Amino acid sequence: MQIDFLGIQAFLAIVECGTFGLAAARLHLTQTAISHRMRKLEDSLGVQLIVRTSRGVSLTQAGEALLPRARNSVRQLEESCDVVRKHGQNAPAWVSFGCLPTVAAGLLVPLLQRMQQSLPGLRIRVFDSTPGEIVELVQAGTAAFGVNIAQSVPDALAQQPIAQEPFVLVVPRAHPLAAKPAVDWAELEAERLIRISLPSGNSATIDESLGPLRERLPWVYEAQRTSMALEMVAGGLGVTVVPALSGAGHEGVAVVPLRGPVVMRTLVLLKPGPAPLRGPEQFIAETLAGLVRERLAALAPAP
Template structure:
C-alpha cells in the first residue's frame, strides 16, 4: 500500500479542527488542494474517512479507527527525523516504566535529570510488562525501567536490584498477627489480583503453582490503587512486590513476608539493541544505574512502623 504522508497530514488536520477551511489554513494549502489530498488518501485506503455532510466534519468508523494510529505514527516520524538531523541536540526521551516503579522511583531521578538537562523532555509510558515489551521490540522507546523476564534477543538488559513480595491483608484477617506466611497457607483464601497480563500476576501464579496451591481470583483489576481498595473492603488479599506497597500503608491494612517460596522480582533497565540513544537519554540511564543499582533487595515493611518501609543496607 502506498504510504500517503501528505494525505495523512490533511486527514489529521481536518479531524482535529473539524473544518476544511481551518485545516487548509494550518497546512498552508488552498481548500481544493486539501480536498485532493484527502481524496487520494481515501482512494489508497479504499474507505471513506470523513462524513462531509456533517457540520462540523465528523469521522466515519474507518476514520475513527485510523486517526489515533495516524497521529502517533506522524508524531514518531517527526521525532525520528529530528533525531536524525540533529542527534546531539535531541533532548526528547521516551521511556517505559511499570506504574509501581514509576511511583516509587522516577520522581527524584527525573528531577535531577531536569536540573542537568533543562531543555530535555521526558515522556513516560506507564504500562504493563507486556505492553513495555512490545514497545521495546518495536523500537518505540529509548529504554524501560521494568521487571526483567524472558526478554527477546534484540532487547538488552541491565539488572539493578531484586525486591521481595509481601502479602497485603486487612488487620483483622486471621493471619494478620503472623510475622510471615507460607504460600501453602493461602489455600482457599479469596484473592485480589492485578490483570492477567501483568508481570506481578505471572510471578504470583508461578509461586502458587510451586506451592501446589489452587486458588481462584475472586477480584481482578488493572490498577494497584483499586486492588488495595478491594483488599481494604474485605474482597480478599493480594501479593505485591516491595515497590508496590504504598507509603504510608492504609490504616486498616498490614503486610506479611511470604515464604516457601520466597518470591522476588528482578528490576532492571531494558533497551532495544538497535536504538541509538541521545546524550540526554544516555545520561538518564547512567543516573538510574547509579541511583538504583545499589538498591537493597530486602526492603521490608516495618511492623513497628505499622506498614512503613524500612530499607536494609545494600548487601556487599
C-alpha cells in the same frame, strides 16, 4: 507467546458486526479468510471464543473474558501510534522511556525531580506500560530504554539486570496477618485473594513459583491493575500479592513478607542492543536503576 494481531482484529470485527459475513466485508476479506483467522486464534489460545448461532454469533465464557482486554489493547495501540504520529517531528527534543507501572508509581516523581535539578529544560516522556508493551516500544525505537521484568525478548534487544524484587502480601491494617513478621503461602488458603490480571506478568511468575500449591489458593477477585487491587484491599474485600515496590506507602494497608517459597521477579534495563546508552538516556537509566535498588534495600525486612 506471540500475539496474533490479525486474529484479534477478526475477533473484534465479528463481535462488533454480529456475523462473520459483515465482519469479512469490514476487513475486506472473504468469509473463509476471516474464519481461518478465528480458528488460528482459538487454536493458539486453546479455547473456543465464538459460537455461531441461528441469530449470528455468541461469546463463550473465554470470549467474554477476552473481549474487554482485546478492545483495551487495540485502543492503547491506536493511542501509541497516534502519539508517534503527533510527536515524530519533535522526537529529538524528547527522551522517552518505558517503565512498569508498579515501579513508576513510587519512583517516577523522585526520578523526575532529580532530572529537573540535574538536567533543567530536558523534556521527558514516560510510557508506564505492561511488560509486553515495553518490549514493543523499545524494539520500535519509540522508547530509548525500558525498566521491565526479565523475559524472552527479540535477539536485537538486550537486558541488563537491575535488582531482584520480592512479592509481598498486602492486607488491611486491622487484619490478623498484618502483625506477623512473615506469612507462609499455605496460610493464604483461608483468605479471599485478589489476583492481578495476566497482562501484568505477575500472576504467571507467581504460578510458576508455587507449583501445585497454586491450585489451592482461593482467588475470588481479579483486578486489571495493581493500584485497583490495593484499593480493594484497603476496602476490606480481601488480600493480594504484589511486587514489593508497589505495596509500599499505600494508605490503609499493611505489607508482610511472604515465604515458603520466597517468590522473586528480576527487574532489568531493556535496551535496543548491547551497546551502552548515551547522554541523557544513560543518566536517566542509571538514576532510575539506583532508585530501584535504594528503595528495595529500604523495604527489605531486618535480618
